[in-house]
Amino acid sequence: MKKVRFIVPILASSAALHGQQALSITSTAFKANDPLPVQFVHTHCGGQNQIPPLMWSQLPANTKSIAIIVDDPEGHDEHSNPWIHWIVANLPPTLDKIDNQTNLTELKALQGKNSWGNNQYEGACPPRGNGIHHYQFTVYALDTMLNLDDSATVEKFYDAMQGHVLASGQLVGVYENK
Numbered sequence: 001m002k003k004v005r006f007i008v009p010i011l012a013s014s015a016a017l018h019g020q021q022a023l024s025i026t027s028t029a030f031k032a033n034d035p036l037p038v039q040f041v042h043t044h045c046g047g048q049n050q051i052p053p054l055m056w057s058q059l060p061a062n063t064k065s066i067a068i069i070v071d072d073p074e075g076h077d078e079h080s081n082p083w084i085h086w087i088v089a090n091l092p093p094t095l096d097k098i099d100n101q102t103n104l105t106e107l108k109a110l111q112g113k114n115s116w117g118n119n120q121y122e123g124a125c126p127p128r129g130n131g132i133h134h135y136q137f138t139v140y141a142l143d144t145m146l147n148l149d150d151s152a153t154v155e156k157f158y159d160a161m162q163g164h165v166l167a168s169g170q171l172v173g174v175y176e177n178k
Helices: 004-017 154-161
Strands: 024-026 054-057 065-076 082-091 132-142 165-176
Touching: 024 165, 054 132, 065 154, 082 132, 082 154
Parallel strands: none
Antiparallel strands: 024 054, 065 082, 065 132, 132 165
16 A cells, blocks of 8 residues: 655645745644644544635646645554645635635535545644644645545545645644543
């Protein structure tokens, strides 16, 4: 099975390697490498499981869609891949932010299967006493719409995105379940 941990850096850095611009990703809820506020933590860890507000800018003019993947490189599935908290794609290029109030159905967004096997955002909730985990919110500007369905896993998303990433950016938040 393909190791996602090696694909992510290739996709995220492809913009820089090909002279393409990087996206600027920010949040009104947390700054880079700051703790995630409790409302964005999973309900199993005392949070509200809300999608944190994310804003992006500097999309290339020929962007056809936006994809977001949220993962935890310290959390692992049975194949030692990063734990996937959310996959959403086919967001319109006119969108410049997303949060818990964004109507993904109305936008005709595609949500793939996260590591829980669900098609939704699942907040941070590492095992108790497992130290600080880093939650990578990566936004991709793509030159295509992804032709996938809601059964697609992150591996299928990465395969479909290969050769279509125009730009990307990342914001990292941290959480520790003490």
